[in-house]
Amino acid sequence: xxxxxxxxxxxxxxxxxxxxxxxxxxxxxxxxxxxxxxxxxxxxxxxxxxxxxxxxxxxxxxxxxxxxxxxxxxxxxxxxxxxxxxxxxxxxxxxxxxxxxxxxxxxxxxxxxxxxxxxxxxxxxxxxxxxxxxxxxxxxxxxxxxxxxxxxxxxxxxxxxxxxxxxxxxxxxxxxxxxxxxxxxxxxxxxxxxxxxxxxxxxxxxxxxxxxxxxxxxxxxxxxxxxxxxxxxxxxxxxxxxxxxxxxxxxxxxxxxxxxxxxxxxxxxxxxxxxxxxxxxxxxxxxxxxxxxxxxxxxxxxxxxxxxxxxxxxxxxxxxxxxxxxxxxxxxxxxxxxxxxxxxxxxxxxxxxxxxxxxxxxxxxxxxxxxxxxxxxxxxxxxxxxxxxxxxxxxxxxxxxxxxxxxxxxxxxxxxxxxxxxxxxxxxxxxxxxxxxxxxxxxxxxxxxxxxxxxxxxxxxxxxxxxxxxxxxxxxxxxxxxxxxxxxxxxxxxxxxxxxxxxxxxxxxxxxxxxxxxxxxxxxxxxxxxxxxxxxxxxxxxxxxxxxxxxxxxxxxxxxxxxxxxxxx
RNA sequence: GCCCCCGUAGCUCAACUGGAUAGAGCAUCGGAUUUCUAAUCCGAGGGUUGGGGGUUCGAGUCCCUCCGGGGGCGCCA
Numbered sequence: 001x002x003x004x005x006x007x008x009x010x011x012x013x014x015x016x017x018x019x020x021x022x023x024x025x026x027x028x029x030x031x032x033x034x035x036x037x038x039x040x041x042x043x044x045x046x047x048x049x050x051x052x053x054x055x056x057x058x059x060x061x062x063x064x065x066x067x068x069x070x071x072x073x074x075x076x077x078x079x080x081x082x083x084x085x086x087x088x089x090x091x092x093x094x095x096x097x098x099x100x101x102x103x104x105x106x107x108x109x110x111x112x113x114x115x116x117x118x119x120x121x122x123x124x125x126x127x128x129x130x131x132x133x134x135x136x137x138x139x140x141x142x143x144x145x146x147x148x149x150x151x152x153x154x155x156x157x158x159x160x161x162x163x164x165x166x167x168x169x170x171x172x173x174x175x176x177x178x179x180x181x182x183x184x185x186x187x188x189x190x191x192x193x194x195x196x197x198x199x200x201x202x203x204x205x206x207x208x209x210x211x212x213x214x215x216x217x218x219x220x221x222x223x224x225x226x227x228x229x230x231x232x233x234x235x236x237x238x239x240x241x242x243x244x245x246x247x248x249x250x251x252x253x254x255x256x257x258x259x260x261x262x263x264x265x266x267x268x269x270x271x272x273x274x275x276x277x278x279x280x281x282x283x284x285x286x287x288x289x290x291x292x293x294x295x296x297x298x299x300x301x302x303x304x305x306x307x308x309x310x311x312x313x314x315x316x317x318x319x320x321x322x323x324x325x326x327x328x329x330x331x332x333x334x335x336x337x338x339x340x341x342x343x344x345x346x347x348x349x350x351x352x353x354x355x356x357x358x359x360x361x362x363x364x365x366x367x368x369x370x371x372x373x374x375x376x377x378x379x380x381x382x383x384x385x386x387x388x389x390x391x392x393x394x395x396x397x398x399x400x401x402x403x404x405x406x407x408x409x410x411x412x413x414x415x416x417x418x419x420x421x422x423x424x425x426x427x428x429x430x431x432x433x434x435x436x437x438x439x440x441x442x443x444x445x446x447x448x449x450x451x452x453x454x455x456x457x458x459x460x461x462x463x464x465x466x467x468x469x470x471x472x473x474x475x476x477x478x479x480x481x482x483x484x485x486x487x488x489x490x491x492x493x494x495x496x497x498x499x500x501x502x503x504x505x506x507x508x509x510x511x512x513x514x515x516x517x518x519x520x521x522x523x524x525x526x527x528x529x530x531x532x533x534x535x536x537x538x539x540x541x542x543x544x545x546x547x548x549x550x551x552x553x554x555x556x557x558x559x560x561x562x563x564x565x566x567x568x569x
Numbered sequence: 570g571c572c573c574c575c576g577u578a579g580c581u582c583a584a585c586u587g588g589a590u591a592g593a594g595c596a597u598c599g600g601a602u603u604u605c606u607a608a609u610c611c612g613a614g615g616g617u618u619g620g621g622g623g624u625u626c627g628a629g630u631c632c633c634u635c636c637g638g639g640g641g642c643g644c645c646a
Contacts, residue, residue: 014585026587033626040626066589116646158646181645258579269644302643314572314642321644328646356573357641378573389579423594424582427574429639431581436595438610447608455606456627462605501585513583516593527610529600539622569608 004057004069006050007427008032009041013069013492019483022061023076024488029065040065049561073477076489080549083163083492084472090453090555090565098140101496109339110136110273112350112381113229114151117218118162120187121228121405127430128350128381129405130421133234134508135348136560138499141560147237151335153217156328160207162221163214166192167205173226185402191217221387223373228406230286233562241339242331249433250334250341251326255286257337257369258306266302268322274302292324300324311364332363341372348377348506350426356380379506384421384430393434412437415563419446422508422561449519449558453565455526458553463532463544472548479542481564484525488550491518497554499560508561515557522550 002024003405004011013024029044036043041064044478048060048067056075061068071079086100112132115125132148158181158541165183166174178184195216228544229236245251258264259276266274279289279298288294289304304320319330340349351358359378367373386393386403393403408417414438424430436444463470477489491514498514501507531543555565 017589021589030588030626031586063589153646156646192579267644305644318644323644325644329643332646348631353640355641356644358646360572360641382574387581405630428582429575433581433595444608448594451606451608459605466605497585505585509583510585513593520593523609524611526605530605532605569606 001500002493004051004054006047008047011047011051011067015497016068016490019486020067021492022070023064024069024071024491025068026069027065029067033169034066041192054092058366060141071239076493077475078476080475080489080492080546081472081494084549084552087552087556088559090552092558093559093562093564097137100141100145100500102143106346107145107147107344108139108346108348109147109149109342109344110139110348110350111149111151111339113234114153115225116153116158116227118158118221119221121183121225122401122402123384123386123405123408123432124381125350126232126243126405126408126417127384127421127426128352128563129229129232129234129424130418131381131506131508132350133232134422135416135503135506136235136237137560138503138508138511141556142499142503144503148235149223149339150236150239152218152222152239152241153328154215154222155246155331159214159218161214162188162217163210164205164267165214166195166213166217167210170196170199188217194220209480225438228409231409232405238386240335242335245331245338248334248338251290251331252285252287254337254369255289259286261368261370263307263310263368264319265305265307266299268302272302274299277329290322290326295320297416306365306368308361308364308368310368313361317361317365329361329365332362333369334367336362336371336376346375346377348379350379350381353380353383360425377506379426381426382429384432384469387431387435389435390433390544396528408434415450416444416446418562419449419512422512425507434450445516447569448523448561449515449554450564450566451569452519452522452554453551453558454567454569455522456547457567459531459547460544463540466532466534468532468534468540468544470536470544472545474538474541475545475549476538476542477540480546482525482529484521484529485543485546488518488525490523490545490555491521495557511557511561515554518550518554518557522547522554 001012006015008028011026011028013026016022016025026047029040029047032038032043033040041062044062044065044067048062051057051069052060053069056071058070058072060070088100110132112128113121116122136146136148147316153420161179161182164173164179165188168175168178168182170187172297194215198216199213220284259280262276264276265275266278280297299322303318303322305316306319308317309315317329318324318327318332359380362378363373363376366376386408402431412434413421418433420437421430437446441446468541480489494514498511502510529543531540531547533540558565
């Protein structure tokens with residue numbers, strides 16, 4: 001990042017709104033004015049005169065409290081060459097990016113999608129996949145150790161419900177006997193068929209048979225989900241199963257941590273309380289609480305509560321139900337404990353819109369465990385509506401009429417799907433216009449950006465055909481000084497700023513907007529300036545060199561959001 | 570009832586920890602190609618940032634209030 005030292009501290013300048021404001025700007029004077037009790041213009045001129053002495057700077061301009069910085073051509077050339085050297089050749093969009101910037105401090109965990117293994121992935125899952133995967137790419141590229149994680153809820157009632165649904169589809173039970181919460185969607189037929197031959201023998205279907213079959217079904221579903229995600233160019237570094245967490249030492253550790261702090265108590269539905277000491281008095285290890293028979297024997301009718309209200313929650317939460325079964329919430333606490341223990345200094349969860357109310361209690365539980373919640377970030381990936389010909393596509397879950405992620409990819413393709421998901425901030429409701437996304441042409445922003453890459457490649461080919469040779473060293477800003485080109489140079493300075501912004505805010509759309517702006521600049525340039533001119537080989541070479549930097553920036557940006565940068569369109 | 574999010578151009582959305590003239594895309598209208606790809610470009614119209622009040626050098630952004638929309642409030646996950 002570009003920085004400047006001044007008597008008022010280090011300035012990390014920002015982008016400008018146009019070349020008339022210079023290449024970079026800072027409003028530091030405004031910010032300091034109140035604190036120091038001085039006038040912004042005075043401070044600005046002090047900051048300006050310090051920056052002016054910097055060898056990279058051509059001149060500065062003070063406007064009110066703004067200090068606008070104009071950089072020297074020699075420095076700009078050096079910067080662009082170094083940028084070019086750092087960026088990989090496009091074409092790695094299926095893989096993890098190389099580290100291009102500094103090797104930064106920080107090991108981060110980003111968990112996203114984590115859909116229940118009871119059905120196909122849907123459109124919100126796809127959106128979360130695009131967001132999470134792109135951020136992991138950007139994080140790695142910036143030099144952080146960013147890991148993508150998938151959590152599988154392969155235990156619990158839902159698994160049994162899946163099992164019942166499969167039993168029904170295979171004809172073992174009539175529809176009337178199907179539990180109310182069982183999955184009735186048509187997709188269960190395919191799953192049933194896929195595992196039919198491996199179903200164990202049994203006398204009469206019961207809960208435990210349903211559970212076993214549900215497990216088989218969910219394994220199969222997980223596998224198909226992973227295939228879909230792979231098709232979407234999403235990679236995971238780790239898949240964690242809830243069954244693994246349950247068997248690990250973390251549930252017990254969490255109980256120990258919370259009981260040591262006196263945050264647990266028993267309460268019955270009619271409000272009778274028992275202190276946690278009633279358990280402690282039994283002299284049994286904490287693990288016993290997770291043994292259902294043991295729990296029922298001693299605490300039947302009572303649930304085990306965690307005092308999350310002491311940490312800002314609206315009410316205390318149940319972690320073991322009075323039927324002896326721990327809640328999802330409890331296993332999730334153990335899971336987060338496990339993530340922390342793995343040594344991440346930043347943990348991010350992307351949750352679906354229906355988990356909105358869950359954030360508060362999870363944060364409260366994490367504080368209860370003694371973790372610094374500023375190291376956790378929970379982001380809601382908002383709802384997505386599909387539009388076709390301007391009309392809502394119904395995605396009702398009932399009767400299995402759901403529109404799946406695979407269908408979306410069939411209809412609009414991976415590039416358009418990823419790009420469209422990333423055009424909006426994750427927290428905004430998204431209207432996904434499939435008619436627009438599947439159109440080929442200027443109205444479709446994904447082609448608009450990809451076309452830049454293809455056009456530059458085409459120019460290079462044309463130049464070669466004219467016998468013009470060039471190299472990146474031919475970059476010469478004296479020969480590329482039309483307004484178009486100077487504007488291009490200015491915007492090329494901002495790549496790293498936008499990557500940082502996108503990553504720090506967990507909002508990849510900032511990168512997408514940057515790419516669209518760069519593409520804009522290029523297309524205007526292309527329309528008005530002829531690049532290849534055999535009469536002026538020097539200028540031609542200089543222009544191609546500049547476009548080559550642009551091409552790599554666009555190509556890298558696209559690959560970081562998992563979109564291809566084609567050589568030809 | 571309580572809590573959270575949102576309200577910006579006809580539509581869908583941006584706007585860096587409060588900063589310069591609130592920007593894009595789509596849609597609408599008018600132009601441009603004997604050319605390195607027209608999958609492009611140039612131009613036009615379109616806004617009291619839901620209303621009102623406050624904080625300050627400065628508010629779409631922060632505070633209060635009202636209106637309107639969505640979501641959450643389970644011993645489900």
